[in-house]
Amino acid sequence: xxxxxxxxxxxxxxxxxxxxxxxxxxxxxxxxxxxxxxxxxxxxxxxxxxxxxxxxxxxxxxxxxxxxxxxxxxxxxxxxxxxxxxxxxxxxxxxxxxxxxxxxxxxxxxxxxxxxxxxxxxxxxxxxxxxxxxxxxxxxxxxxxxxxxxxxxxxxxxxxxxxxxxxxxxxxxxxxxxxxxxxxxxxxxxxxxxxxxxxxxxxxxxxxxxxxxxxxxxxxxxxxxxxxxxxxxxxxxxxxxxxxxxxxxxxxxxxxxxxxxxxxxxxxxxxxxxxxxxxxxxxxxxxxxxxxxxxxxxxxxxxxxxxxxxxxxxxxxxxxxxxxxxxxxxxxxxxxxxxxxxxxxxxxxxxxxxxxxxxxxxxxxxxxxxxxxxxxxxxxxxxxxxxxxxxxxxxxxxxxxxxxxxxxxxxxxxxxxxxxxxxxxxxxxxxxxxx
Numbered sequence: 001x002x003x004x005x006x007x008x009x010x011x012x013x014x015x016x017x018x019x020x021x022x023x024x025x026x027x028x029x030x031x032x033x034x035x036x037x038x039x040x041x042x043x044x045x046x047x048x049x050x051x052x053x054x055x056x057x058x059x060x061x062x063x064x065x066x067x068x069x070x071x072x073x074x075x076x077x078x079x080x081x082x083x084x085x086x087x088x089x090x091x092x093x094x095x096x097x098x099x100x101x102x103x104x105x106x107x108x109x110x111x112x113x114x115x116x117x118x119x120x121x122x123x124x125x126x127x128x129x130x131x132x133x134x135x136x137x138x139x140x141x142x143x144x145x146x147x148x149x150x151x152x153x154x155x156x157x158x159x160x161x162x163x164x165x166x167x168x169x170x171x172x173x174x175x176x177x178x179x180x181x182x183x184x185x186x187x188x189x190x191x192x193x194x195x196x197x198x199x200x201x202x203x204x205x206x207x208x209x210x211x212x213x214x215x216x217x218x219x220x221x222x223x224x225x226x227x228x229x230x231x232x233x234x235x236x237x238x239x240x241x242x243x244x245x246x247x248x249x250x251x252x253x254x255x256x257x258x259x260x261x262x263x264x265x266x267x268x269x270x271x272x273x274x275x276x277x278x279x280x281x282x283x284x285x286x287x288x289x290x291x292x293x294x295x296x297x298x299x300x301x302x303x304x305x306x307x308x309x310x311x312x313x314x315x316x317x318x319x320x321x322x323x324x325x326x327x328x329x330x331x332x333x334x335x336x337x338x339x340x341x342x343x344x345x346x347x348x349x350x351x352x353x354x355x356x357x358x359x360x361x362x363x364x365x366x367x368x369x370x371x372x373x374x375x376x377x378x379x380x381x382x383x384x385x386x387x388x389x390x391x392x393x394x395x396x397x398x399x400x401x402x403x404x405x406x407x408x409x410x411x412x413x414x415x416x417x418x419x420x421x422x423x424x425x426x427x428x429x430x431x432x433x434x435x
Contacts, residue, residue: 025094032087039080044271046073050315051275054390060211060218067204070316070391074197077317081190088183095176102169109162192364196317196381199363203384225340229387231412232341236422243424245402252354252399255433259353260323261375262435263395268318275313286392287311289430308428309358309396314382316363316391322373323395323435326351330369330405334420335385338413343394344386347379348405348421355434356403358396358421361388395431402427 046069053066211217253259262269262283272284279285289310314320326349334342343360347367350356363383367373384391403423410416 022094022097025090029087029090032083036083039076043073043076060215071200074193074317078193081186085186088179092176092179095172099172102165106165228341235411240422245424245426247399247402247426251401260434263321263323265319284313285310286313309394310431312393314393316383318382319378320359320380320382322377322379323357324351325375328367328369328371331365332419337416337418338410340387342386343420350400354400356398356400360394361386397429397431397434398423399427
């Protein structure tokens, strides 16, 4: 009986070990979280500078400043991601220690319970007469019975604790798996950001080489790009005007159904609220769909003065997400055929519900043709490729029945073939009707 009491005391005195190690890890995690917050403030300042630069005149100086600021922001993004990776590693290490402690604690309790049960079995195998005779008086015998009853209660309580600890352990393991998955995503994002820095550096060097750092050269090149852009827009307009496709209203979701999500992260959408004063909307929209003032003023660019999508303010390197699940119908880069004339780097997704979406002027594409994607999945990063006056995302919604990826010989870039989404006028839908 004395041995039983000894093991009960063990059960009552088991405590979490290595508390100091976990405290040290927690202190490091807190320090990393503070560093992350500081870097996020720095990134916000760079973003504010970029937003300011987009309002200024399109000059060589402004373009170089914007590229330099973008590079600083991307470098800060890399630093932020690295800190997030380190913080995730510390969290994983802390969870590993906690899991190890729980496993040890469960093992100790199981061993103690096993010993108690063995001792109780030995006690119960003795006859009542033997138990009575082994005591100097009846009072001791009844004390033993009371202790046995307490032991049984203790066993039941500890069995309940074991079940609870097992559930906790399983939950912690699930958290650890999520942490590891997040760590993999962080590392992929870090590689993307490093690639974006290189793209930015190449763009800046190319701009300086083309202009020789002279404003007059820049203006001349800009005028040529504008002429090329206008000529391509007319070329595409002539092609699309020949398409006569009637769209069955029942083949597409009803307007206002909200079947599409905004193509940005939640954080980006929250940041857009700060642009309300300058853009008069909380969604970073710089140009709406339809007969906008800019589209009407530039009919050579837009079919009859109509903008066929929505433009969002998005600095280079902003994550672009799939607006809904679907299949990548195609990706491309028109700059390889005729630089500065069209969509630049683009992605077209068929959502399987009668709608397809286009994401244009990207800096980096992360998906391939035929690939299945989920709603909210990273598909690329915003940029300034193709016919673009500054970093942004051009987002178009089509009735799938009326859009096809078409290859055609370009008149303006002689001897070269364009491959881009081409749609009938009736196939262009207002994105805001479905977001």
